[in-house]
Amino acid sequence: MASPAKSFVEVGSGNHFPLENLPYGVFRPSEGGDPRPGVAIGDLVLDLSVIAAAGLFNGPLLSSSTCFSQASLNAFMALGRPAWKEARATLQKLLSVDEPTLRDNAPLRAKAFFPMSEVKMEVPAVIGDYTDFFSSKEHATNTGTIFRGPENALPANWLQIPIAYHGRASSVVISGTDIHRPRGQTTPPTGEKTPGFKPSGLLDFELEMAIFIGPGNELGSPVTVENAADHIFGFVLMNDWSARDIQKWEGVPLGPFLGKNFGTTISPWIVTLEALEPFICEAPVQDPAPLPYLTETKRTSYDIPLQVAIQPEGETKASVVCRSNFKYLYWTVSQQLAHHTINGCNLRSGDLLASGTISGPEPGSLGSFLEQSWAGTKFISLEHGGTRKFIQDGDDVIMSASCQGEGFTVGFGECRGKVLPCKPY
Structure with a gap:
């Protein structure tokens, strides 16, 4: 067994930032x-x-x-x-x-x-563009079942392409930035035609990771799936805050807009692919096989344990509400990047590509309250008292990730944000 690298800087046991990391x-x-x-x-x-x-x-x-x-x-x-x-x-x-x-x-x-x-x-880079994918089969199946029923859970194209939407780069903020509850239009009350207009009552987190693009590609020149890694500078943790009631009303026909663009939180330290090499693992088997431009010679992912905790205002302890893992993602980051550019789209240095919510197969690994509460039909018990269906004002949402090596830890620090009341209109 190789000994962990030694630095003259003291690095305590379990510290996220040893010499093996250097984010x-x-x-x-x-x-x-x-x-x-x-x-x-x-x-x-x-x-x-x-x-x-x-x-x-x-x-x-x-x-x-x-x-x-x-x-x-x-x-x-x-x-x-x-x-x-x-x-x-x-x-x-x-x-x-x-x-x-x-x-x-x-x-x-x-x-x-x-x-x-x-x-x-x-924020570590000037983010010109931000794209958010939808790459967890478990998350896609859960949300599809909630909104369309189990017989139509996955869209017809989901197993063929890494689906994504274009997010808002200007509202990407660094960990520790407060998020004000958004307001917007919501589905008309039963029997009425006029939509509601109010602060979101169904504010949610989404546990994600994201990559920063290194060298970009020329307009018209796609990045191949085998060369994608050379365009990936590194990973951060990400919380794709979501207002589910606003999202539901606006989602047809073009998808997420005001339900998503009011804030996206990322962790401050970018962990490189070199630091994550000890944690490479097999990616999930894909069936049916994807088209040739998405077919990888060797399908790999990263074994990165993830966690979400909620600390209500006034509480001294946070309650863990989710334990998941990056390795659950059905579409790899190389496939995401290859698909993003296959039509000739040019990416630029500092662009941000997010994974989509990372849910796993176990009940405790669901990466959003939408899934955990099954669209608000059941309560989630917090470890240290209280319950939730969605996020309340004053809640501090704390995401973390760390990989355990042989005598060292490669971690990402925290991705956290506190929800404040909606600002006056």
């Missing part, structure tokens, strides 16, 4: 200053602009790059996998317990490291 984010010091790229290590953030200014990114692909002096990660994302690997190798060496360059340079260390408690995290 990227964008932060600014709490006392002020411009946003800048950073890497998480233990309970610290390493300022990559300081490391770059010191000339420590001295490899052939990064020595002359200004990507770490930017206010977002877009420029670094655009450089591609060879540059990402060069940066990772440099950082793992600089942070290792046996490397003196940073370890023994006290002035540089004082300038380069910030406690996580003393930084403010930002």
Whole structure:
């Protein structure tokens, strides 16, 4: 059994950010200053602009790059996998317990490291476009059964294409941002023709993960399913907040709009594919076989345990309401990306592609309250008292994910948001 990598930075047992992880984010010091790229290590953030200014990114692909002096990660994302690997190798060496360059340079260390408690995290990229897929067979079957009955649970095309909708990039927010309850039109009350207009009474979470695009593709030039991984910079956790009553009324014929675009929360740290390599696993078998452009030579996914907890206002403890896993997804991220571009659509660095709600086969793995309460027909008991059918004002929704390796943990931190009352109209 290989020993876990050692850093001169203290990384406690179970910490999400050991030397094996090194996720990227964008932060600014709490006392002020411009946003800048950073890497998480233990309970610290390493300022990559300081490391770059010191000339420590001295490899052939990064020595002359200004990507770490930017206010977002877009420029670094655009450089591609060879540059990402060069940066990772440099950082793992600089942070290792046996490397003196940073370890023994006290002035540089004082300038380069910030406690996580003393930084403010930002959305890590300028997101030009955001697409949300619908890739969990269990979630699609559950929601289809709720709305159309078991005989018509899956749409006719669901097993043939990775279905998606175009989301709103401007309302993607970083973990810790409060979400105000949205208002909008709802289905007319029984016997009436005029729709309701009110704050949503059926506010929901959706447990998802999302990928950030690295290098884009030219307009008219699709990305193949086998080359898709070279366009994926890394993963974040995501909560696709959903107002189910607004969504139901507007959903025909064009699908989600105001029921979704009022807020989407992502975790601040982007975990790279290299960090997730130890957790590669088989993806679910697909039947029927997809068309050739979606057929993978080797179907793999990632074994990433996921969790959702609800902490009501005034409570000191959160209640776990869902335990799921990324590996349940029927359509892989490579298939999602290949399908997104097969018509010639051009993706750009920093674009965000989300998985859709990740539900599993067990009752405790359902990734939304819509499924757990079966459209509000039953209550969900919270671990520490109380019940829910949907999210109430004051609820803090906390998503987390972590993979357990041999003596180390690769985690994503938290994706959390508190629901506040609807603003006055």
